[in-house]
Amino acid sequence: MFELTEPFCNYPDVLNLLKKRFYQMNNSPDNINKLENLAHFLVLQRFPAEVPTEAGIKECLAQARILTPVTDEECDKVLKLLYAHLQVTMEIGVAVVDESTYKPWLNERKQDITFYYWDRYRKYLERSKNWNGVVIETLGRVSDEILDLLGNPANETSWQRCGLIMGDVQSGKTANYATLCNKAMDAGYRVLIILAGTQENLRRQTQERLDLELVGLDSQLILDRVGRKLPVGVGRIDGNHFVATFTSKNNDFDQKLLNNLNMRITTCLEPVVFVIKKQKHRLTYLEKWLRIYNAGPDGKIDSPMLLIDDEADNASVNTKDDDDPTTINECIRKLLILFKRASYVGVTATPYANIFINPDNEKEMLGNDLFPRDFIYSLAPPTNYIGNTAIFGDESSHEYVVQDIGDDAEHTIPIKHGSQFNVEDLPESLYTALNYFVLINVIRDIRGPIHSHRSMLVNISRFTNVQSQTRNIIHAWIERIKSAAINFGSLEPQEAMRNSSIKSLYDTWQAFHLSLLCEKDWSTVQQHWLCYAVNRLTVVEVNQRTSSAILDYDAYKDNGFRVIAVGGNSLTRGLTLEGLCVSYFYRNSQAYDTLLQMGRWFGYRIGYEDLCRVWMTDEARECYSHITKATNELRDEIYSMRYYGMTPREFGLKVRSSPGSTERMVSKLLITARNKMRHATDYIHTVSVSAELLETPKIIIDTDRIIGNFNLAKQFVAYLEATHKKADDSVFHSTHNVWVDVPREKVASFIRSYIADPLYLHFQTDGLADFIAQANHLESWDIALPEGDTKEEYCITNKTVIKRQERSVDISPNKKSIRINGAKLRVGSRPCTRYGLDNSIVEEITQRRKQNKQQVPDKDFLMKPDRKPLLLIHFINIKPHTNLEKPERVEDRTLVVQVMDRLNGKKACVVALSVGFPLATKDNTMYVKYKINLVQQELLLEAATEAQNADD
Structure with missing residues (x-):
């Protein structure tokens, strides 16, 4: 983009400036993007710290259009995008704080802090991400509140702070902690350690994101033999200072590499960042390297350190060997005590694991050093966020998104299957979802921008063998669609539909009434748009067996990546699928603690939210509705406990014994202790009411x-x-x-x-x-x-x-x-x-x-x-509920009607x-004791014994 250096006075002045700067905008692939960027710039100049009016946006767009040759239709598209981006607000979050350990410090130091890193990140959000000034200003205020809850890096005495940030799935938690990190560096934090999940594809994606929003350089080039510095992201906004990254897109922490390059945190003039996986060996190697090469004579490092534990509850879910939560927590604690001054911040959307809730006893829960004893901060998402409440809440605005997976799926791929299951065909509902994805690619091409990323998620098994077979069948199906589009697409519709693939697409077009969402009729779609849309589709397999770069959206930034991603647990836990618009989720719904994390379809869908669809079973829908209610109650609890001055300790105990915890405890018992069933069939669970x-x-x-x-x-x-x-x-x-x-x-x-x-x-x-x-x-x-x-x-x-x-x-x-x-x-x-x-x-x-x-x-x-x-x-x-009107729910509707008739006959x-x-x-x-019969519950829940954090 470009930077406004001359003073802003009035529109003629701005337009003259724009004319001089116009040709510097070499990152806009087409006129629509150029027009949007110019209009966006004008709006932010006119409304720097308030939500712009519709009239104001239209006026700025008209001024920008003078410089950009676009049609009226293209101008209307830009106007809709501007509305979606700029008429967004965000509220300040709510914190529960232990006042006995909290000592405010930021306000006193603010006048002496130069917010260099935050200022360039703020400009990056405004210019490259098209955020409006109101949301950026709120983000800054939120980060100030959280930063003040951390330790003061200027305080040279030994201290340690421990807190948690609770956000929503795919709601922008990374932007929140990126802001926190930028401001923390400005305030004096010298070392940042980011724990980015347990899998390499997520670590790589996080590193790429932080290269843009924190480091300012391409990390891979820094750690190669030449050591080149290529500015990216914030580094292109202001390159006077960078952040030293000791990991890269292709390299997790590697002590041999760092030693060969003679890199030490104690010799760096700039702050240092590590982005590493949450695995025993990586954490152990990092702690050892820090201790041997960077600690002082007393075995401590005298540099303020901030540790961000992304998906903080994830360490508590997997109980396999090296990834046992006890082992991971011990490694993290060793890192913390290695520094004289350290702040730990967990970040999660689902604080339900035993970092937060331990079913055994209160002492063990509170004895965990990673318990957020100092503060818990609940973030508020922007108004354009589509989350679990919008889809599954009591007053859902996007309930239409969910589509039922019928009984055919169980007959084709049983929800309980082994690693050697032979996939002979796909469920009919999955073919429908694939057809739908093809068609909305057409609609999104028509709406524009044509070079945007488009993704579809297919999550039907945790086994890599089953995922590979599924990927191959989908790939073969896509090839047939491509062939049909080439050979039959240009024909008249009646003749083209002699081909089964074209006919299937048309049937899906009709079934979903897509003509109401598209500016073109079916004939135009088939003959002029279908071939282009489908020929760019790619099918990839995402799991531990494939390369972490398999979902490299950046490699397709000019033309857009149109991808169908087939995987299992690798598609969960923080991984972002750009432009996700169709999801097919067919997994056991008793993976309770990770269920919400599997919802990659939550997030921001500007310009295409009406096209998004998620296929899932009715069981999964019920579980999502339940966990949505539980999560909303958790947020309400934070608000209420803040109002009544309660502490994180009291909050943790309340969550642990909430009525909703009963189901979580039973699910956990059934999954982890089935071998004890024959000896003890009843479980007493104490619940706070x-x-x-x-x-x-x-x-x-x-x-x-x-x-x-x-x-x-x-x-x-x-x-x-x-x-x-x-x-x-x-x-x-x-x-x-x-x-x-x-x-x-x-x-x-x-x-x-x-x-x-x-x-x-x-x-x-x-x-x-x-x-x-x-x-x-x-x-x-x-x-x-x-x-x-x-x-x-x-x-x-x-x-x-x-x-x-x-x-x-x-x-x-x-x-x-x-x-x-x-x-x-x-x-x-x-x-x-x-x-x-x-x-x-x-x-x-x-x-x-x-x-x-x-x-x-x-x-x-x-x-x-x-x-x-x-x-x-x-x-x-x-x-009868409206969802019983579907053909596959006829028996259920009949059953409801029979109950109604019987009650009416009895006037009851x-x-x-x-x-x-x-x-x-x-x-x-206020404690009630529930006696739960585990055998009876097992018959109901049919809990799976599958591991939840790894693909086999």
């Missing part, structure tokens, strides 16, 4: 039991009518049916009598009833009957009339239960926990969230320690429960 809402979103498919629960609820309401007064609507935020001061014994008896799905781990009636009956501090309960929007009123008793709620339901994968709200598994409408609270309190809590532009979660209304516990009894009319309905507990106090604990 402090400020938790527990529901019954799974209903057993047994109409007699459903009707039994219905009659039980009617009898309980009749008891309430006879013995308790209703709440005053003018004081309490409620429906017309809220009863207060109901004795705990009555609530416990009702819950014990309610028949819940025994295989739904989050609501165990016996354990809950025992706890409630014995909880003296939960003596009095509020009970409410939430109502729906239907016009029809229903008499529960002579005195109590309600409008039933309406919920869509489908059938669980094991065909044993009805799922309320489908895979989302949600009964109440947010925030249903407000019932029973004073109206003024509800308004106060709501306004607090609105100030931070957040929705109010259920937990906020439960965080008041003095509020009463809450029981909600939901009377629900069910209807489904009854579901929500139980809300207030925040625990120091004097009153």
Whole structure:
């Protein structure tokens, strides 16, 4: 790009400057890119620190167009891209901090720090990545907050800080820690160690990224024999200073190479960075080399060091030999204690592994030196991020993205198969996904830019042998498509469709209504665009057996890389697939701790988010919905604990004993301790219900039991009518049916009598009833009957009339239960926990969230320690979920209709429960003991014994 050196006054001045600089823009491959870059520059000059208006963007585009010959159609495309890039905002994150160890230092030192590295990185984000000023400014503020939580590098006493950054999958965590690293170097940190996962392809990708955003040089050329310095990324913005990198794109840490080049951190004038894999031997070699060649007489290195542990939970998942978490953690701790002054920052989207949660005992969890004892910082993604909440959340905006993998996949490639499985053919749903990928390449060519990267992910097995066979079959299929496009594509559609490949593409075009997403009709697509789009497609295999450079997008930066990547666990954990728009995910859903990490489809899809699709099983969809809920609750927990001044220690203990941890513990036990099943079939798991809402979103498919629960609820309401007064609507935020001061014994008896799905781990009636009956501090309960929007009123008793709620339901994968709200598994409408609270309190809590532009979660209304516990009894009319309209779900839809008819015949309905507990106090604990039958759970979960971090 170019740099504005003359002062900016008004548009004529800027246009004259642009004319002088125009021909310096040699990195734009076409007029569209040139126009976008020029317009983007003008917008940032006019709106340096605020979100630009639509009118302002249009005006800047019109000024830039004077210099660029483009059509009206191309100009419209650029306008859409500018809107997508520039009308983005990002909020500041939230931190839980141990105030007893925190000593602020950054503000006091800021005036004496020259932010050289940050300034050039900021310019790089603006000019090369097209980030707007608002997001960059927020990124800077976030990094300031995190940097201040680290140790002060100017403090020459010995110290060590340990924290964690929690982000979202593919949300830009690397940009956040790259910003942190740049500012840390400005502040005085001399050594940066980046642990970039356990596999070389991810380490290489991280090194390439940091060459651009931190080092400023091509690392591979630095470490060759000649030692050339080729500026890249930030180095092209400002090359007065660079960062010394002791690893490169092609070389992990190599002590022999460094010794041959006589490289030492103690002799470098610039900060030093290492990007290494999280493996025992690499970490051991690094520690040994640092200790022997760089430590002082006391065995310590007197240079401030920042260690970034990317995917921090990953070390705790793989339990194989050298990659055992105990071994990895020990290696990391040895690195930390080698430096007199060190800060450790874990970075992850899924802090569920035993670095954070240990199922055995509290002492072991807190005794782990890598526990983020000093701070936990939860990042907020930009508004254009499409994550798990957008796809799988309660109020998902992109639910259409998910496509079902039918039963045909199990018949073709069983989800449980061995390393020697012979792949004879692919599932029909995978062929559909491949057809779809071909077609959206056409649409993206039509939309432009034509040279953008496009990727498809195929993850169907962890075995490299199966991956190789799959890759070969897909390659042969692609070759047939290419041949068909060449030989038949130019014919009239009716004649061309005599070819089965063309016909299959057309059928997919029709099935997905792609004419609504494309400016051209099928005839034009087939005859003029198809051949170009398909002829550039490549199929690669990504696993430990292939080269780490197999996904080298940089090699295709001029023309774009169009690739179908086939792999297993190598496609997870931080690996970025550029321009990913189609994913086929057919893996065992019980890989619980890594499930979210397998979602490479999360991220930023500017200009093509409406085209993205993910194929997965219904089981996987349910698991993603569940973990989405758990992750969102985790973030809400951080916000709430920050508000109430709690520490990372208290946060860690809370997460460890949350209701959601029950399923994680059972999954882990089933996977790692199956050999103990014959000796101990029951497992007691202690769960904290402090400020938790527990529901019954799974209903057993047994109409007699459903009707039994219905009659039980009617009898309980009749008891309430006879013995308790209703709440005053003018004081309490409620429906017309809220009863207060109901004795705990009555609530416990009702819950014990309610028949819940025994295989739904989050609501165990016996354990809950025992706890409630014995909880003296939960003596009095509020009970409410939430109502729906239907016009029809229903008499529960002579005195109590309600409008039933309406919920869509489908059938669980094991065909044993009805799922309320489908895979989302949600009964109440947010925030249903407000019932029973004073109206003024509800308004106060709501306004607090609105100030931070957040929705109010259920937990906020439960965080008041003095509020009463809450029981909600939901009377629900069910209807088939929209996902049951698909042909492959006919049997499930029929089953739902049969249940509906039977209930209507008995004038009954489904009854579901929500139980809300207030925040625990120091004097009153909130722990429930669940007794889990592991054998029964194994039958349900069918947990796999496969290792989760390596391809075989």
